[in-house]
Amino acid sequence: MSSIVKIEHLSHKYGSSWAIRDINIEIxxxxxxxxxxxxxxxxxxxxxxLCGALNQTEGNVFINGIDxxxxxxxxxxxxxxxxxxxxLYMDLTVDEYLIxxxxxxxxxxxxxxxxxxxxxxxxxxxxFSNRLIRNLSGGYRQRVGIxxxxxxxxxxxxxxxxxxxxxxNQIIExxxxxxxxxxxxxxxxxxxxxxxxxxxxxxxxxIESGRIVFSDSMDAFNNYxxxxxxxxxxxxxxxxxxxxxxxxxxxxxxxxxxxxRLYFNGNQEIxxxxxxxxxxYGWRLREISLDKSALDEIFKQLSTKNPSIS
Amino acid sequence: xxxxxxVAKTELRSLFYSPIAWFLMIVFLIQCGLAYTYSxxxxxxxxxxxxxxxxxxxxLTERIFGGRDGLFASVMQKLYLYIPLLTMGxxxxxxxxxxxxxxxxxxxxxxxxVFGKYLAMMIFNLVLVAIIGIFLVSxxxxxxxxxxxxxxxxxxxxxxxxxxxxxIGLFMSCLTTYQVVAAVSTxxxxxxxxxxGQLWQQYDFVRDLTYFLSLxxxxxxxxxxxxxxxxxxxxx
Numbered sequence: 423m424s425s426i427v428k429i430e431h432l433s434h435k436y437g438s439s440w441a442i443r444d445i446n447i448e449i450x451x452x453x454x455x456x457x458x459x460x461x462x463x464x465x466x467x468x469x470x471x472l473c474g475a476l477n478q479t480e481g482n483v484f485i486n487g488i489d490x491x492x493x494x495x496x497x498x499x500x501x502x503x504x505x506x507x508x509x510l511y512m513d514l515t516v517d518e519y520l521i522x523x524x525x526x527x528x529x530x531x532x533x534x535x536x537x538x539x540x541x542x543x544x545x546x547x548x549x550f551s552n553r554l555i556r557n558l559s560g561g562y563r564q565r566v567g568i569x570x571x572x573x574x575x576x577x578x579x580x581x582x583x584x585x586x587x588x589x590x591n592q593i594i595e596x597x598x599x600x601x602x603x604x605x606x607x608x609x610x611x612x613x614x615x616x617x618x619x620x621x622x623x624x625x626x627x628x629i630e631s632g633r634i635v636f637s638d639s640m641d642a643f644n645n646y647x648x649x650x651x652x653x654x655x656x657x658x659x660x661x662x663x664x665x666x667x668x669x670x671x672x673x674x675x676x677x678x679x680x681x682x683r684l685y686f687n688g689n690q691e692i693x694x695x696x697x698x699x700x701x702x703y704g705w706r707l708r709e710i711s712l713d714k715s716a717l718d719e720i721f722k723q724l725s726t727k728n729p730s731i732s
Numbered sequence: 733x734x735x736x737x738x739v740a741k742t743e744l745r746s747l748f749y750s751p752i753a754w755f756l757m758i759v760f761l762i763q764c765g766l767a768y769t770y771s772x773x774x775x776x777x778x779x780x781x782x783x784x785x786x787x788x789x790x791x792l793t794e795r796i797f798g799g800r801d802g803l804f805a806s807v808m809q810k811l812y813l814y815i816p817l818l819t820m821g822x823x824x825x826x827x828x829x830x831x832x833x834x835x836x837x838x839x840x841x842x843x844x845x846v847f848g849k850y851l852a853m854m855i856f857n858l859v860l861v862a863i864i865g866i867f868l869v870s871x872x873x874x875x876x877x878x879x880x881x882x883x884x885x886x887x888x889x890x891x892x893x894x895x896x897x898x899x900i901g902l903f904m905s906c907l908t909t910y911q912v913v914a915a916v917s918t919x920x921x922x923x924x925x926x927x928x929g930q931l932w933q934q935y936d937f938v939r940d941l942t943y944f945l946s947l948x949x950x951x952x953x954x955x956x957x958x959x960x961x962x963x964x965x966x967x968x
Contacts, residue, residue, distance in 0.1 A: 470833070473833075473836075474836055475832075475833040475837050476836075494839070495839040495840070495841065496839070498838060499839045501837060503833065503834075503837040505830060505833045507830040508830075509829070509830050509831040509832075509833050509834035510829075510831070511742070511746060511829075511831060512829075513745070513746050513749035513750065514742070514745065514746075514749075518745070522738065522742050523834065523838075525735070526735065526738065526834070526835065526838040526840055527838055527839065528735070528839055570834070
């Protein structure tokens with residue numbers, strides 16, 4: 423089976439400095455692939471090149487085996503793209519805009535009406551059909567942007583930081599929408615927020631300073647560096663010295679009177695030992711969990727893994 | 733072709749949703765009205781005075797529409813002020829607003845986008861010709877034995893000049909993300925092409941070169957019924 427997206431040795435430079443260098447990505451199946459990286463890492467540049475909005479300096483991009491540079495019209499037929507700033511015409515109504523987008527994607531006239539209704543319904547903007555885009559809130563503008571990316575039912579949807587600037591409720595709604603879109607097509611989704619990628623994606627590509635520093639499944643990413651701390655809630659926590667008597671414990675941090683973070687040296691049985699000690703000494707342990715915030719440490723580690731390119 | 737038409741339709745829609753197109757049409761209508769009535773009034777006065785002035789009244793169509801103080805000459809002197817305001821946003825607005833990424837990521841050719849934008853301007857230019865056409869029709873009723881051929885050629889020359897200015901404006905709009913810069917550049921470029929025919933004419937090479945580039949004088953020939961100059965506008 424040929425891959426939906428294949429990026430080979432992709433490099434791009436702005437002026438004299440390289441924005442991305444030797445990027446290789448292959449996406450074979452439907453689902454959400456996360457492109458993670460800090461601001462300025464090269465995510466948007468990669469996505470713009472992938473969708474034909476920018477011409478690369480070096481390398482090749484293939485969509486369904488078609489070279490985007492050689493046959494752009496053919497390759498772009500199967501792409502839906504939402505750039506970081508939704509490409510909206512403020513003076514048009516939602517319907518006018520989406521019909522124009524469908525026309526640009528060379529849809530047959532008879533297919534446009536059902537596709538328009540379907541896209542609006544999926545994005546929850548049916549009731550705003552005749553409203554000017556100028557008069558929509560940020561969240562709904564984002565939805566219109568997503569609707570234009572899926573109206574022609576492409577095999578690949580590329581979303582560049584789609585939750586940027588949205589309030590928490592809107593973020594949840596947009597995430598649910600992305601999950602729904604990804605049921606029957608490949609979605610490439612970029613973000614600099616680690617938790618967002620964790621929630622949505624099954625595969626992760628991490629870009630830092632223009633290079634891929636990690637490319638694997640989300641599970642592999644979570645296990646890349648095991649968390650070295652646990653969070654506990656105890657009704658009757660002991661003193662610091664009592665905690666440090668447990669084998670493998672290296673440091674204790676009291677977050678509140680009853681909430682404690684315990685650092686350990688990789689000992690996998692630390693949870694069992696803590697539970698046993700709690701029962702034995704009456705610490706009244708109510709809750710214990712691996713400290714997920716340690717994943718931010720992974721992000722930091724990977725971010726500094728590669729020297730910057732120039 | 734379908735894409736060109738769709739791009740043109742959306743551009744026209746954006747143009748007419750903004751107040752600038754309506755405002756310019758109103759100003760243009762007023763300017764045409766003033767120029768026409770001034771020309772008509774001065775000729776009517778000459779007629780009333782009688783005497784030797786009547787000798788010059790035999791080419792009344794030319795005097796009212798094509799002469800130095802005629803409608804077309806008067807309107808065209810200020811035409812360079814209108815077109816840059818319309819063309820400044822054609823491409824630069826797309827780049828500035830980020831909608832260019834929608835066009836780039838769609839399966840359309842760049843030339844379809846450019847032709848679509850230009851088609852929109854050509855259609856808008858027809859509206860301006862229609863406005864000036866009101867006064868041509870009015871002239872047909874007010875002038876006995878009107879020279880229809882001259883009026884049609886003049887209208888064609890006027891339209892081709894509008895299209896030439898639009899092409900220059902579209903090109904300038906591609907070069908910058910700032911609409912004001914695009915407008916000023918168009919204004920400057922039209923100015924250069926209008927005056928280039930008067931510079932360094934003592935050198936044969938420059939004279940030959942500027943003869944082909946110069947905008948000035950091209951339309952004047954068409955105002956008096958000569959249509960040979962239309963090739964210049966087509967190549968522009």
